[in-house]
Amino acid sequence: MRVNRTLSSLLALTILSSATAIAANTKPDAPIKPKNIVFVIGDGMGPAYTTAYRYYKDDPNTDEIEPTIFDRLLVGMARTSPAKVSGYVTDSAASATALSAGVKTYNGAIGVDEHKHPVTTLLEKAKATGKSIGVAVTSQVNHATPASFLAHNESRKNYEQIAEAYLDSDADVIIGGGQRYFSDDLIKKFEQKGYQYLNQFEQLDAVQSGKVLGLFADVQLPWVLDNPQGHQLSKMTDKALSLLSQNDKGFVLVVEGSIIDWAGHGNDIATVMGEMDEFANTLATIERFINTHPDTLMVVTADHDTGGLTVGANDKKSWNPAILHKLNASPQTIVSTFTAQDNWQDTLIQKLGFKPSDEEWNTLIAAKNDKDSKLTRAIIDLVNIRSNTGWTSDDHTAVDVQVFAMGPASKLFIGSQDNTEIAKKLDSLLPPSKSELMKKSVANK
Amino acid sequence: MRVNRTLSSLLALTILSSATAIAANTKPDAPIKPKNIVFVIGDGMGPAYTTAYRYYKDDPNTDEIEPTIFDRLLVGMARTSPAKVSGYVTDSAASATALSAGVKTYNGAIGVDEHKHPVTTLLEKAKATGKSIGVAVTSQVNHATPASFLAHNESRKNYEQIAEAYLDSDADVIIGGGQRYFSDDLIKKFEQKGYQYLNQFEQLDAVQSGKVLGLFADVQLPWVLDNPQGHQLSKMTDKALSLLSQNDKGFVLVVEGSIIDWAGHGNDIATVMGEMDEFANTLATIERFINTHPDTLMVVTADHDTGGLTVGANDKKSWNPAILHKLNASPQTIVSTFTAQDNWQDTLIQKLGFKPSDEEWNTLIAAKNDKDSKLTRAIIDLVNIRSNTGWTSDDHTAVDVQVFAMGPASKLFIGSQDNTEIAKKLDSLLPPSKSELMKKSVANK
Numbered sequence: 001m002r003v004n005r006t007l008s009s010l011l012a013l014t015i016l017s018s019a020t021a022i023a024a025n026t027k028p029d030a031p032i033k034p035k036n037i038v039f040v041i042g043d044g045m046g047p048a049y050t051t052a053y054r055y056y057k058d059d060p061n062t063d064e065i066e067p068t069i070f071d072r073l074l075v076g077m078a079r080t081s082p083a084k085v086s087g088y089v090t091d092s093a094a095s096a097t098a099l100s101a102g103v104k105t106y107n108g109a110i111g112v113d114e115h116k117h118p119v120t121t122l123l124e125k126a127k128a129t130g131k132s133i134g135v136a137v138t139s140q141v142n143h144a145t146p147a148s149f150l151a152h153n154e155s156r157k158n159y160e161q162i163a164e165a166y167l168d169s170d171a172d173v174i175i176g177g178g179q180r181y182f183s184d185d186l187i188k189k190f191e192q193k194g195y196q197y198l199n200q201f202e203q204l205d206a207v208q209s210g211k212v213l214g215l216f217a218d219v220q221l222p223w224v225l226d227n228p229q230g231h232q233l234s235k236m237t238d239k240a241l242s243l244l245s246q247n248d249k250g251f252v253l254v255v256e257g258s259i260i261d262w263a264g265h266g267n268d269i270a271t272v273m274g275e276m277d278e279f280a281n282t283l284a285t286i287e288r289f290i291n292t293h294p295d296t297l298m299v300v301t302a303d304h305d306t307g308g309l310t311v312g313a314n315d316k317k318s319w320n321p322a323i324l325h326k327l328n329a330s331p332q333t334i335v336s337t338f339t340a341q342d343n344w345q346d347t348l349i350q351k352l353g354f355k356p357s358d359e360e361w362n363t364l365i366a367a368k369n370d371k372d373s374k375l376t377r378a379i380i381d382l383v384n385i386r387s388n389t390g391w392t393s394d395d396h397t398a399v400d401v402q403v404f405a406m407g408p409a410s411k412l413f414i415g416s417q418d419n420t421e422i423a424k425k426l427d428s429l430l431p432p433s434k435s436e437l438m439k440k441s442v443a444n445k
Numbered sequence: 446m447r448v449n450r451t452l453s454s455l456l457a458l459t460i461l462s463s464a465t466a467i468a469a470n471t472k473p474d475a476p477i478k479p480k481n482i483v484f485v486i487g488d489g490m491g492p493a494y495t496t497a498y499r500y501y502k503d504d505p506n507t508d509e510i511e512p513t514i515f516d517r518l519l520v521g522m523a524r525t526s527p528a529k530v531s532g533y534v535t536d537s538a539a540s541a542t543a544l545s546a547g548v549k550t551y552n553g554a555i556g557v558d559e560h561k562h563p564v565t566t567l568l569e570k571a572k573a574t575g576k577s578i579g580v581a582v583t584s585q586v587n588h589a590t591p592a593s594f595l596a597h598n599e600s601r602k603n604y605e606q607i608a609e610a611y612l613d614s615d616a617d618v619i620i621g622g623g624q625r626y627f628s629d630d631l632i633k634k635f636e637q638k639g640y641q642y643l644n645q646f647e648q649l650d651a652v653q654s655g656k657v658l659g660l661f662a663d664v665q666l667p668w669v670l671d672n673p674q675g676h677q678l679s680k681m682t683d684k685a686l687s688l689l690s691q692n693d694k695g696f697v698l699v700v701e702g703s704i705i706d707w708a709g710h711g712n713d714i715a716t717v718m719g720e721m722d723e724f725a726n727t728l729a730t731i732e733r734f735i736n737t738h739p740d741t742l743m744v745v746t747a748d749h750d751t752g753g754l755t756v757g758a759n760d761k762k763s764w765n766p767a768i769l770h771k772l773n774a775s776p777q778t779i780v781s782t783f784t785a786q787d788n789w790q791d792t793l794i795q796k797l798g799f800k801p802s803d804e805e806w807n808t809l810i811a812a813k814n815d816k817d818s819k820l821t822r823a824i825i826d827l828v829n830i831r832s833n834t835g836w837t838s839d840d841h842t843a844v845d846v847q848v849f850a851m852g853p854a855s856k857l858f859i860g861s862q863d864n865t866e867i868a869k870k871l872d873s874l875l876p877p878s879k880s881e882l883m884k885k886s887v888a889n890k
Contacts, residue, residue: 047844048844051524051843054524060529065524079510079516081500087763088764089757089763305755308837312533312838312842313753314837319534319842320532391837392757393759393835396757397758397835398757398764402522
């Protein structure tokens with residue numbers, strides 16, 4: 001068992017001297033400051049989400065447990081509490097404002113401080129330096145997280161106002177869901193400003209340049225579990241990277257795995273794992289981009305944990321993800337597609353991928369006889385019990401979230417940091433804006 | 446709102462060039478490899494424990510939230526799954542064997558691999574290089590975690606065999622609880638080997654040198670909540686550091702906040718916070734030692750999460766630690782001290798530090814009329830509800846744990862790592878053992 005200690009000491013020295021490069025995921029030939037920044041947010045993705053995802057993806061036929069892209073890119077953690085007026089547990093609006101502008105604010109605030117005054121965001125600052133900017137998300141594009149980068153509003157609930165405000169954001173790429181919040185009139189105004197408006201996901205393929213407003217769903221994009229070959233977030237990200245990188249001055253892109261959080265609110269572990277899988281695909285897409293564009297920094301974090309997910313529960317030392325791979329639709333879709341069918345039980349078995357026990361059937365039938373939403377919940381509960389997944393809430397919790405980074409300056413994000421510090425660090429990596437350059441030039445005269 | 450970007454760019458460069466030193470918590474004058482290692486384990490201390498502790502310690506009268514020592518020292522995270530035969534959720538024995546010997550094994554294994562073969566541990570390797578070694582814990586000294594560093598047994602339950610095995614460990618300092626597992630005969634054997642045996646905590650003060658076996662309780666040491674001025678873990682650690690550092694060749698000390706886990710199994714958030722507080726005091730004690738001994742590395746981690754603790758629960762965006770500061774005894778002790786009293790309700794109010802509501806009294810009285818253990822649980826539940834604390838299990842969960850480090854080579858621990866890698870990295874920092882030096886000398890002739 002004993003390894004040769006002289007050899008292992010040499011190894012230690014080698015590891016030590018290269019530790020920074022390894023840990024900071026930076027290529028030796030990368031510049032010290034990035035030209036491009038991709039800021040990726042997994043909404044609701046607390047630390048249990050990435051752990052669960054690793055074991056969900058584990059190949060049970062090998063002895064080892066394969067590390068995920070999260071494991072490769074982890075550099076630190078972030079503290080997420082909002083301004084004290086809102087206690088210790090943040091919502092997505094306060095957290096996104098912290099991440100976009102470096103300011104603690106109240107829950108519900110979109111790009112405004114505690115006194116409801118607008119605060120300048122990372123994307124606005126980047127635009128002022130001549131860079132291109134964009135957002136690509138799986139919720140409506142005017143949902144709290146992207147809104148806090150592109151707009152200023154005292155309440156996240158003012159969806160129409162936020163959509164209107166996007167007209168003045170000068171963002172180059174705005175893609176996701178949310179058709180219901182953009183009137184024909186508003187879309188016309190976007191087109192008058194030079195935007196190409198897309199309302200079909202497939203149209204994205206043909207776009208080669210210019211500004212884009214793409215709304216591919218009434219509200220959210222479909223669950224990954226209901227559209228496994230869609231790869232919508234990674235495809236949107238890929239397209240955004242190709243459009244934004246046409247600017248010689250670089251770009252800042254915000255990407256959000258928005259509905260990881262929504263599935264977490266529903267305590268729906270199978271749907272969560274589907275969203276996490278496409279989120280991981282998206283990180284891999286960005287990683288490939290960085291491999292050919294080493295002047296690009298990717299920073300990934302979450303805004304908060306959702307649901308109090310725990311990997312194991314119910315007084316048992318186990319977590320059993322195998323059952324999650326059997327489902328071939330989300331519980332929500334399973335129920336909505338067969339409510340009127342006589343043979344709903346056969347369809348349910350087919351969609352679940354496994355046959356409930358007699359006792360489980362009793363619960364499911366009772367729930368169906370009550371109402372459809374109860375049946376959805378009964379299916380979710382059944383999957384939680386079989387996988388031994390724990391949840392403590394349908395709301396957010398305060399646990400610190402992780403920070404992942406790759407590319408130039410990624411070592412800035414090592415260790416524990418407040419979420420506002422992430423914004424400040426990213427800000428410090430932007431070049432001087434035009435107005436600042438002008439001031440500087442005046443001062444030098 | 447806009448900061449001067451040229452200034453902030455300069456700041457970024459400054460941060461970048463010093464990021465490694467900041468993140469790795471290493472003094473500029475420290476050697477590249479440590480002479481001494483202090484390996485600290487918070488048993489059961491999942492990521493929600495350190496988050497909860499920050500908000501528990503927060504001064505509500507300031508706008509900011511004061512960072513803790515955990516925030517200052519965080520460098521990475523660790524993956525804790527045991528050998529696949531035991532699934533994805535580890536126990537303390539498999540995890541401690543991973544941390545001590547770099548080997549994945551089955552739940553219950555003490556310093557043995559999957560085939561029940563002994564594996565050489567960090568402390569055994571350190572001893573073979575001429576260093577002093579020791580353990581200081583708050584459970585019985587022969588509990589799973591310290592046992593996996595000093596003994597080899599197919600089962601953690603074989604407490605007497607493990608205690609016997611300690612005789613041959615040649616450990617210089619063994620302090621904690623566990624009198625019931627050490628017979629008079631066994632203690633005599635320790636004394637014949639030159640150990641000073643102590644059975645009163647106060648005796649520790651007088652010890653100035655030599656080997657020590659100190660057993661200060663029948664099983665576990667008292668809860669911090671029942672002995673707030675005791676500071677037993679930090680005092681034991683301080684004494685261990687002063688004894689072990691008398692060896693010119695250095696030392697390796699394992700410190701465990703053992704019963705953070707036990708309070709977690711009980712889902713008892715007030716008792717957990719008491720244990721966390723003394724654990725943080727202990728880290729501060731070690732930090733002070735490193736400040737005067739910059740050749741010392743401290744690495745801190747947890748073996749696993751316990752209880753599926755969540756900071757917030759019950760569909761509410763809040764966590765309310767103020768209530769936890771009111772209790773002046775642990776729920777267990779509250780109940781055991783007044784079971785026979787007529788005026789138990791008055792005593793309960795006094796010990797809790799707050800008056801239960803009528804509805805809460807109904808629950809407590811019903812539980813007391815049933816049995817004492819139910820009353821303890823009812824009090825714990827009451828505190829969980831008032832603080833809005835979530836738990837999903839009385840057992841462990843699989844969420845990744847954090848890694849904290851300070852001192853030479855601390856940057857080795859940046860990022861995500863398997864728990865076995867922590868052992869391998871620490872191993873790589875030890876000098877060659879005597880037998881290896883002899884081999885090398887023969888080879889050179």
